[in-house]
Structures are given as structure tokens and as C-alpha cells.
Amino acid sequence: xxxxxxxxxxxxxxxxxxxxxxxxxxxxxxxxxxxxxxxxxxxxxxxxxxxxxxxxxxxxxxxxxxxxxxxxxxxxxxxxxxx
Numbered sequence: 001x002x003x004x005x006x007x008x009x010x011x012x013x014x015x016x017x018x019x020x021x022x023x024x025x026x027x028x029x030x031x032x033x034x035x036x037x038x039x040x041x042x043x044x045x046x047x048x049x050x051x052x053x054x055x056x057x058x059x060x061x062x063x064x065x066x067x068x069x070x071x072x073x074x075x076x077x078x079x080x081x082x083x
Contacts, residue, residue: 010064017056
């Protein structure tokens with residue numbers, strides 16, 4: 001049960017970090033990674049963080065979410081005594 005909650009919490013955290021960076025305007029600095037935008041060092045860092053958060057939210061979060069849900073559905077209930 002603990003592993004299942006950890007997978008679900010990690011997936012939700014990845015999505016939350018991506019949404020936070022998106023709301024902070026990190027998307028406009030992704031161009032700094034290819035050298036097409038000027039943003040200085042802060043723009044480069046924000047663009048890199050946004051790109052990593054995007055990959056985490058799009059690629060890792062669904063896998064972790066599905067693994068957590070599958071783990072939760074496959075857990076066995078403790079056996080009950082029939083009297």
C-alpha cells in the first residue's frame with residue numbers, strides 16, 4: 001500500500017511542478033535551449049526546468065499513475081475467517 005501511495009504522489013507532484021512552471025511563464029523560455037531566444041542565464045535555467053517538467057508530466061506521470069492504480073487494484077484483502 002505504501003508503494004502505491006508513493007507512485008500516485010510522485011505522479012501528482014510531477015504534474016503540479018509542471019503546472020506551476022507553466023503558470024510562472026516558463027514556456028516562453030524554452031526557446032533559449034536552442035539559442036533562438038534571449039533570456040540570459042535565468043531564461044536558460046527556467047527553460048531547462050520547464051522542459052524537464054514537461055517530459056516528467058507527459059512521459060513519467062501517466063506511467064506512475066497507471067502503475068499505482070494497477071498496484072492498488074491487485075492488492076489482496078486479508079483472508080477472513082468463516083465461522
